[in-house]
Amino acid sequence: MPTTPFIGLSVLIHLIIIGFHKIVRFKEGPRTPYKPASILQLAFGYFIIFSTFSVILTSGFWLLSASVQEEHSTIYAVERATTLAMHELHFSTTVASAGAARGYGALGIMMLVPLMLAIPVYLMRRHKISRPSVTLSQGGYSAVQVSLLMSGIISVVISAGYIVLYLLLVK
Amino acid sequence: MTVAISSTQPQPKLKISLLVPCYNEEKSIEASIHSCLNQTRAFDQLVYVDDSSKDKTPQILARYADRIEHVTTPKNTGNKSSAQEYGLAFVTGDIMVTTDGDTLLDPHFAEEIEKSFNANSDIVAVAGYVRSLSYNWLTLCRAFEYAIGQNIHKVAQHYMDYIYVMPGAASAFRTNIFKNNITFDHDTITEDLDFTYKLHRKKFKIVYNQRAISWTQDPATLPGYINQMRRWFGGGWQNLLKHYSIIPTTPMRAFELSLMYAEGLIFSTLLLLIPILNWWLACTVLLSYFCVAFLFAAWAAWKERRPGLLIVPIPYMLLIYINAYIYLEQFVKEIILRRKNLIWFKPDRIHIPLQ
Numbered sequence: 372m373p374t375t376p377f378i379g380l381s382v383l384i385h386l387i388i389i390g391f392h393k394i395v396r397f398k399e400g401p402r403t404p405y406k407p408a409s410i411l412q413l414a415f416g417y418f419i420i421f422s423t424f425s426v427i428l429t430s431g432f433w434l435l436s437a438s439v440q441e442e443h444s445t446i447y448a449v450e451r452a453t454t455l456a457m458h459e460l461h462f463s464t465t466v467a468s469a470g471a472a473r474g475y476g477a478l479g480i481m482m483l484v485p486l487m488l489a490i491p492v493y494l495m496r497r498h499k500i501s502r503p504s505v506t507l508s509q510g511g512y513s514a515v516q517v518s519l520l521m522s523g524i525i526s527v528v529i530s531a532g533y534i535v536l537y538l539l540l541v542k
Numbered sequence: 543m544t545v546a547i548s549s550t551q552p553q554p555k556l557k558i559s560l561l562v563p564c565y566n567e568e569k570s571i572e573a574s575i576h577s578c579l580n581q582t583r584a585f586d587q588l589v590y591v592d593d594s595s596k597d598k599t600p601q602i603l604a605r606y607a608d609r610i611e612h613v614t615t616p617k618n619t620g621n622k623s624s625a626q627e628y629g630l631a632f633v634t635g636d637i638m639v640t641t642d643g644d645t646l647l648d649p650h651f652a653e654e655i656e657k658s659f660n661a662n663s664d665i666v667a668v669a670g671y672v673r674s675l676s677y678n679w680l681t682l683c684r685a686f687e688y689a690i691g692q693n694i695h696k697v698a699q700h701y702m703d704y705i706y707v708m709p710g711a712a713s714a715f716r717t718n719i720f721k722n723n724i725t726f727d728h729d730t731i732t733e734d735l736d737f738t739y740k741l742h743r744k745k746f747k748i749v750y751n752q753r754a755i756s757w758t759q760d761p762a763t764l765p766g767y768i769n770q771m772r773r774w775f776g777g778g779w780q781n782l783l784k785h786y787s788i789i790p791t792t793p794m795r796a797f798e799l800s801l802m803y804a805e806g807l808i809f810s811t812l813l814l815l816i817p818i819l820n821w822w823l824a825c826t827v828l829l830s831y832f833c834v835a836f837l838f839a840a841w842a843a844w845k846e847r848r849p850g851l852l853i854v855p856i857p858y859m860l861l862i863y864i865n866a867y868i869y870l871e872q873f874v875k876e877i878i879l880r881r882k883n884l885i886w887f888k889p890d891r892i893h894i895p896l897q
Binding site: 374375376377378379380381382384385386388389392397407408412413415416417419420423424427428430431434435 | 697701702703707775790792793795796799802805806809811813815831834838862865868869
């Protein structure tokens with residue numbers, strides 16, 4: 372049963388998770404008996420859902436804005452509305468238009484991110500450095516561990532995207 | 543990148559039972575039985591539940607009466623989970639392996655399952671690795687999706703301690719825990735996903751063993767493919783709606799499910815919308831996507847030892863549009879309109895020769 376309808380951003384993110392695991396081994400802690408989630412755990416869960424949706428939505432918005440800003444766009448009015456809306460939001464229109472117009476190319480280059488993780492894995496194996504392990508709480512990770520993991524993933528993806536956009540703009 | 547379980551300490555021998563629901567499986571059941579009997583570690587009990595088939599399935603099952611337990615439902619139940627529920631009463635093993643009547647098990651399947659359970663007494667369920675039997679370009683595309691899903695998504699899920707779904711064609715459970723905690727509700731069309739959510743709700747440990755391999759028959763015609771995708775995506779939405787309350791209860795579950803469903807929803811919409819908004823961009827995106835898909839196909843061809851996977855990116859460009867459309871269609875039907883579809887889809891079977 373496929374998890375998503377096509378190869379998408381989630382494949383990249385899962386590759387990054389595998390890469391992280393190769394550097395810092397996730398070790399499972401003792402399992403405790405089942406008990407309902409606390410309010411704090413639920414709040415944290417909803418925060419993660421919101422953050423993940425935001426990241427995916429932003430990626431989708433990039434692609435959408437690219438589709439209405441290029442010269443072949445069939446809906447010029449939408450293009451103007453989007454540009455104005457982004458201007459109102461103080462979003463850098465230069466970055467948005469130039470980056471988004473060529474941003475889909477950046478997506479391909481971002482596929483290289485997992486390969487970047489392969490370098491420390493290779494070095495660690497070559498120099499026989501054992502992986503530090505992170506003990507997991509029961510049924511998943513503790514809030515701190517997940518925050519670290521997620522912020523790491525998101526920052527790697529976003530920073531790689533910005534580096535690529537910057538390079539495209541300089542050209 | 544292999545998720546394999548190793549156990550070095552001697553363990554008490556577990557009794558492993560196999561439960562196979564079948565309905566009109568005359569073309570595949572004999573090959574399936576042979577694969578289950580030819581295991582390096584023999585199953586201790588093989589239970590075949592005939593869901594009142596109308597073809598020669600009962601006669602074929604009767605020929606193996608000395609080696610398998612053949613039970614028949616009083617009347618056709620109409621779906622797999624009801625047949626499974628009926629057969630569960632006959633299962634006496636410590637471990638219950640579930641598979642399908644159109645599925646062949648690798649000779650080491652039972653051995654790998656036993657190894658997984660012996661590795662850790664906390665393990666309640668083991669998800670195996672499903673491969674698609676090769677027939678034509680459609681089954682190659684499915685093999686490609688399986689390769690990506692099981693070598694990337696599921697491996698990462700295993701590391702995150704959140705397996706999204708136990709495949710119906712290759713799963714194993716501790717029988718007593720399954721009997722005491724899993725109820726057959728028959729209110730979704732993908733019972734395997736329903737079981738998985740229920741196990742997660744109780745915080746049971748599920749692991750993934752890539753060496754427990756099964757070969758399954760996927761639809762070889764486009765209408766069959768579309769029906770199967772409708773069932774899978776529709777079942778996915780049904781289960782999400784049914785179990786939404788447990789999504790935020792653990793961080794990894796919240797992350798994994800929101801990532802997959804947000805991606806499916808947003809990018810399916812964009813995939814269908816962008817050609818209308820900007821045909822040139824759509825062509826460029828498709829070309830870039832084709833290059834990425836080709837890279838993954840080359841990797842999958844090497845990983846699965848199936849060179850045919852190299853040509854998959856060509857038909858896959860068509861299938862992503864079909865997948866995107868069905869994904870959104872099922873979202874509208876199941877989540878917005880709340881029209882629950884529980885009609886079981888039975889694809890046309892292809893004869894599987896004896897190995």
